[in-house]
Amino acid sequence: MMDIHNIHNYRFLQPEHTPPIEIINRIKRMDGRPIVSSEVLARPVSGGLTRTLKLFAREHVNFYLWGMFVTDSRNWSVQWGRTTYDPYEPIFHDLLYSDGTPYDYREIENLRKFRFEGEGEQIYAPLSQSERWTAERAWKWVAGGPIKGVTDTLFKQEASEAGNSVRLKLNYADFVADEKAFMNNFEHQLEEAERGGMTVMPVLLSDQDIHDAEGIEIPQVRFLRRYPNDFAENGDGYLITPFNNGKKRASKQLDDNPYWGSDFAESLRISKSDAASFAWRTATKNILAYVNVVMRRFYADSRIEGWDIYYHPGENLSSESEASMWVSQLFDLVRFISPTQPTFMTPLVSVGDFTPDLRYRDELIHGRHGGWGRLRYSGCGSASLTYKIWTLSDLTAFSSTMKAAETGWLMSIGYHFGRPLLCSYWTAPDADEALATLELFSRSHVFWYSGKSLPEDAVGRFKFRHINTDRDSADLVP
Numbered sequence: 001m002m003d004i005h006n007i008h009n010y011r012f013l014q015p016e017h018t019p020p021i022e023i024i025n026r027i028k029r030m031d032g033r034p035i036v037s038s039e040v041l042a043r044p045v046s047g048g049l050t051r052t053l054k055l056f057a058r059e060h061v062n063f064y065l066w067g068m069f070v071t072d073s074r075n076w077s078v079q080w081g082r083t084t085y086d087p088y089e090p091i092f093h094d095l096l097y098s099d100g101t102p103y104d105y106r107e108i109e110n111l112r113k114f115r116f117e118g119e120g121e122q123i124y125a126p127l128s129q130s131e132r133w134t135a136e137r138a139w140k141w142v143a144g145g146p147i148k149g150v151t152d153t154l155f156k157q158e159a160s161e162a163g164n165s166v167r168l169k170l171n172y173a174d175f176v177a178d179e180k181a182f183m184n185n186f187e188h189q190l191e192e193a194e195r196g197g198m199t200v201m202p203v204l205l206s207d208q209d210i211h212d213a214e215g216i217e218i219p220q221v222r223f224l225r226r227y228p229n230d231f232a233e234n235g236d237g238y239l240i241t242p243f244n245n246g247k248k249r250a251s252k253q254l255d256d257n258p259y260w261g262s263d264f265a266e267s268l269r270i271s272k273s274d275a276a277s278f279a280w281r282t283a284t285k286n287i288l289a290y291v292n293v294v295m296r297r298f299y300a301d302s303r304i305e306g307w308d309i310y311y312h313p314g315e316n317l318s319s320e321s322e323a324s325m326w327v328s329q330l331f332d333l334v335r336f337i338s339p340t341q342p343t344f345m346t347p348l349v350s351v352g353d354f355t356p357d358l359r360y361r362d363e364l365i366h367g368r369h370g371g372w373g374r375l376r377y378s379g380c381g382s383a384s385l386t387y388k389i390w391t392l393s394d395l396t397a398f399s400s401t402m403k404a405a406e407t408g409w410l411m412s413i414g415y416h417f418g419r420p421l422l423c424s425y426w427t428a429p430d431a432d433e434a435l436a437t438l439e440l441f442s443r444s445h446v447f448w449y450s451g452k453s454l455p456e457d458a459v460g461r462f463k464f465r466h467i468n469t470d471r472d473s474a475d476l477v478p
Contacts, residue, residue: 349377
């Protein structure tokens with residue numbers, strides 16, 4: 001009966017854009033008429049506008065935006081049932097602030113280049129880039145003042161009287177062993193921190209978690225032992241393929257497993273030489289499932305300060321390419337989840353020891369170069385991996401066990417990215433270096449988590465200083 005098909009659905013935060021993609025596919029099966037979405041963009045439930053544009057460009061869907069300017073005419077800048085009397089972030093519908101400033105300049109650029117994609121074409125950047133928080137949103141998040149954090153070990157030792165946040169490492173192996181107990185324990189930790197007036201900065205992954213995932217017996221081997229009659233052996237291997245003879249128990253188990261998906265049930269014949277690769281692919285899927293389950297449960301929890309998705313990628317992995325793969329896949333996943341807290345990773349990077357006679361401040365005077373040249377990497381770390389992590393993160397994070405001078409050098413490089421600086425784990429060599437580093441953190445507005453006890457009076461007095469640039473006639477001479 002309709003000349004064109006109209007859809008209206010904002011729910012773009014589920015995997016593969018369901019349910020909107022289901023609606024689009026059903027309409028396409030009906031006939032070849034054009035599809036128009038009468039309303040798009042509801043950021044808390046749809047993600048950023050580019051997420052919608054990517055889907056509509058691929059599926060050839062026309063659209064109308066709902067809302068242009070933040071105004072008081074309809075208060076469309078907040079979600080249904082909420083009031084603009086209270087602060088809000090992100091904006092619900094509108095593209096522009098009242099003065100015409102874009103909420104996210106990338107959305108304007110991507111609107112201008114929107115068109116229907118051809119076969120195999122992708123005109124938009126991956127979600128890991130397009131859904132990254134703007135620097136403005138990141139600075140809004142930390143506007144409450146400095147994070148003066150401690151590790152969970154210090155928190156348990158009640159050495160956190162002057163701190164306001166706690167860094168908590170979560171373990172994938174605990175999640176696999178008992179997901180319910182894992183979630184209950186995490187909730188308990190959040191409650192304990194809240195009673196102490198502290199937020200929590202969870203660390204989801206390290207290389208150890210990747211190794212744990214690769215070392216856990218893969219499900220196919222368990223299925224082989226449990227359903228030996230449902231499989232036929234492969235001559236040169238020990239992993240097998242389900243018969244198509246009506247015995248579907250093992251295949252059904254695979255289909256129903258939330259950490260897999262039906263694609264793994266289709267063909268499981270793998271030789272011994274490919275077994276390691278298969279275990280690695282299995283580990284990848286299981287790690288992503290772990291991150292997905294945890295973050296979706298706590299994606300809007302105000303007790304969480306942010307998510308350190310992966311601490312020191314590549315510290316104990318086999319190659320830089322493997323570490324880079326994890327960085328890409330994890331950021332794509334968390335941008336799809338779209339938590340209301342900032343997400344980031346902490347790269348494995350440090351600064352080589354300074355010689356006693358080095359005038360390190362003079363090395364960074366106007367006109368000189370080589371700041372990155374003093375950075376050092378271990379494991380599979382590298383300049384390119386560090387840069388990739390910092391350009392995908394909402395906050396620019398680093399760690400340090402160095403003296404104040406070298407820590408300050410690393411901060412100066414991180415400062416280039418224009419985002420809040422976070423030292424996600426910090427231990428100074430001695431008390432004097434700790435105080436000197438706190439002074440640097442104060443001057444450069446660095447948020448931090450200490451792995452050692454600090455003098456309570458020093459932590460209590462810690463605050464950010466205004467950043468002022470002196471100007472005199474000598475400075476203005478080119």
